[in-house]
Amino acid sequence: MRDRDDQDRSGPGFSRRDFLRGSAAAATATAMATQGTEETAAANVKANVFAAAAQNVTLNVNGKDHTVKVEPRVTLLHVLRNDLNLTGCKEVDERSADGADTVMIDGKAVLAGSRLAIECEGKKILTVESLRSGEKVDEVISGFVKHDAMQCGFCTPGFVVATRVFLNKNPKASLAEIRKGLGGNICRCGTYQGITQCALELAKGGK
Amino acid sequence: MRPFEYARPQSEGEALDLLNDHDANTAILAGGTDLISLLQEDLQVPQRVVDIKNVDSMQAITADGTGVIVGALTTLEDIAEHPMLADYRSLLDVVDGTRSIQVQSMGTLGGDLCHLPNCWYFRNGYGLLGLEDGESLVASGDNRYHAVLGNQGPAKFVSASRFAPALIAWGAEVRVIGPEPTADEWLPLEQFFVTPKVQSQGISVLEPGQMISHVRLPDAQALVSSTYEVLQLEGLDWPLASAAATLDLDGGVVREARIVMGHVAPTPWTAHEAGQSLVGLPVDEETAGRAGEIAVAEATPLSGNAYKVQLARTAVKRALLGAVDKLEGAL
Numbered sequence: 001m002r003d004r005d006d007q008d009r010s011g012p013g014f015s016r017r018d019f020l021r022g023s024a025a026a027a028t029a030t031a032m033a034t035q036g037t038e039e040t041a042a043a044n045v046k047a048n049v050f051a052a053a054a055q056n057v058t059l060n061v062n063g064k065d066h067t068v069k070v071e072p073r074v075t076l077l078h079v080l081r082n083d084l085n086l087t088g089c090k091e092v093d094e095r096s097a098d099g100a101d102t103v104m105i106d107g108k109a110v111l112a113g114s115r116l117a118i119e120c121e122g123k124k125i126l127t128v129e130s131l132r133s134g135e136k137v138d139e140v141i142s143g144f145v146k147h148d149a150m151q152c153g154f155c156t157p158g159f160v161v162a163t164r165v166f167l168n169k170n171p172k173a174s175l176a177e178i179r180k181g182l183g184g185n186i187c188r189c190g191t192y193q194g195i196t197q198c199a200l201e202l203a204k205g206g207k
Numbered sequence: 208m209r210p211f212e213y214a215r216p217q218s219e220g221e222a223l224d225l226l227n228d229h230d231a232n233t234a235i236l237a238g239g240t241d242l243i244s245l246l247q248e249d250l251q252v253p254q255r256v257v258d259i260k261n262v263d264s265m266q267a268i269t270a271d272g273t274g275v276i277v278g279a280l281t282t283l284e285d286i287a288e289h290p291m292l293a294d295y296r297s298l299l300d301v302v303d304g305t306r307s308i309q310v311q312s313m314g315t316l317g318g319d320l321c322h323l324p325n326c327w328y329f330r331n332g333y334g335l336l337g338l339e340d341g342e343s344l345v346a347s348g349d350n351r352y353h354a355v356l357g358n359q360g361p362a363k364f365v366s367a368s369r370f371a372p373a374l375i376a377w378g379a380e381v382r383v384i385g386p387e388p389t390a391d392e393w394l395p396l397e398q399f400f401v402t403p404k405v406q407s408q409g410i411s412v413l414e415p416g417q418m419i420s421h422v423r424l425p426d427a428q429a430l431v432s433s434t435y436e437v438l439q440l441e442g443l444d445w446p447l448a449s450a451a452a453t454l455d456l457d458g459g460v461v462r463e464a465r466i467v468m469g470h471v472a473p474t475p476w477t478a479h480e481a482g483q484s485l486v487g488l489p490v491d492e493e494t495a496g497r498a499g500e501i502a503v504a505e506a507t508p509l510s511g512n513a514y515k516v517q518l519a520r521t522a523v524k525r526a527l528l529g530a531v532d533k534l535e536g537a538l
Binding site for chain 2: 046048049050051052053071072073075095097099102108109110111113114115116118119162165166169179180181182183184185186
């Protein structure tokens with residue numbers, strides 16, 4: 001939430017020096033076509049540089065493109081939760097040491113709180129919400145239910161996504177491998193037994 | 208997080224150009240596992256964040272006949288899976304110890320080498336040296352995770368890099384580029400790390416506007432290696448102490464041994480004498496244990512971290528035994 005709370009804080013924006021430097025470069029363009037001051041300033045920015053201000057960012061989430069207007073400093077986690085209303089991934093601590101913000105990006109398990117939204121343009125982002133369509137739920141989710149792998153449930157979506165990614169890559173994992181592979185997710189309630197049993201059952205099924 | 212510009216360069220030269228605007232008050236973004244939290248805590252307040260993930264030349268792993276050149280953007284997962292790195296077991300041990308598929312797929316080799324210390328005084332805004340009114344908060348405070356070697360100066364944090372001990376034990380070099388777009392220099396990784404004497408110094412020789420582009424490993428030949436990290440928790444955690452060993456063996460007898468400890472000093476800590484003590488001997492519980500003793504003989508623990516001396520000693524012993532596949536069942 002912090003990003004949004006202090007959004008009105010004045011940022012560095014353009015320094016006077018950058019403005020002057022850019023003005024010279026844009027002088028030719030201005031001579032050829034009369035442009036507004038704002039457009040001239042925009043032309044000063046180097047290629048591949050995005051201003052600190054809010055701007056359109058298009059993200060492919062759960063198979064659909066969404067365009068949101070955010071500053072570069074806004075994390076993927078905040079866009080998913082605050083703009084796209086995908087509240088499965090959770091913010092537990094800002095250092096993302098807990099795994100509750102795990103999402104899939106191009107098939108890899110990634111901490112959404114440690115990625116800027118603007119970094120994720122052009123990537124295929126899947127959240128825990130993608131593991132359910134209508135009545136059909138992913139077997140990791142039904143496995144969590146069967147093995148009673150949650151208590152308060154706050155870490156659960158991150159754990160489910162991490163388990164899904166881990167099993168995709170290690171479909172026949174052993175218990176030791178599962179414990180190691182899911183070490184990036186923390187459950188303060190201590191439901192590890194249920195989670196590892198769920199993963200082990202799916203691994204034994206060879207699915 | 209404060210506002211910043213975001214840049215997405217496509218080449219090394221463009222990245223350097225973009226890093227050197229704003230008087231180089233810029234930050235390099237790779238995996239983001241360290242930088243994003245530094246930004247969130249206002250520990251770094253750059254005017255521009257330069258996301259280097261699209262620089263293709265820094266992704267590749269290539270062999271050139273005398274060794275392997277690893278791009279700084281290589282992720283932990285790539286290291287574990289790349290056939291050209293299969294003989295560098297001490298590096299694979301580090302990936303294995305990370306125990307988080309998220310960090311393994313996000314974290315990069317260059318990012319690990321540049322990872323700022325996890326010292327809680329630093330992370331809470333007291334600077335790398337952890338000073339308040341010129342006094343060291345570390346010396347008089349909670350220093351259970353701090354340095355036991357090289358801690359006589361003002362810097363008492365421990366180097367956070369997990370790969371550096373293994374890489375230095377392999378004799379790795381690092382390619383530093385910038386600040387000019389064409390400037391590049393190879394230097395031994397051991398010389399990359401520095402212990403800051405004043406608050407404004409960093410943890411490495413990198414100046415603003417410079418970055419690591421590649422790491423170069425000499426040919427693995429028949430050398431054997433291992434890393435042993437002492438981890439308190441089963442899940443994702445930083446080692447309390449670690450050691451890496453690379454051994455040149457001649458019929459089971461050591462011709463040369465390089466031992467480097469991690470998380471015990473403000474830089475990776477090479478134990479030259481411990482390595483020399485093994486020359487001409489086989490590696491077994493006795494010789495490895497003695498090398499461990501020698502490696503920590505000069506330790507000067509702080510008020511609350513004497514236990515780390517024992518951990519470092521054991522890490523050295525186990526790294527040596529691991530390198531010769533004698534760790535199973537050893538103490």
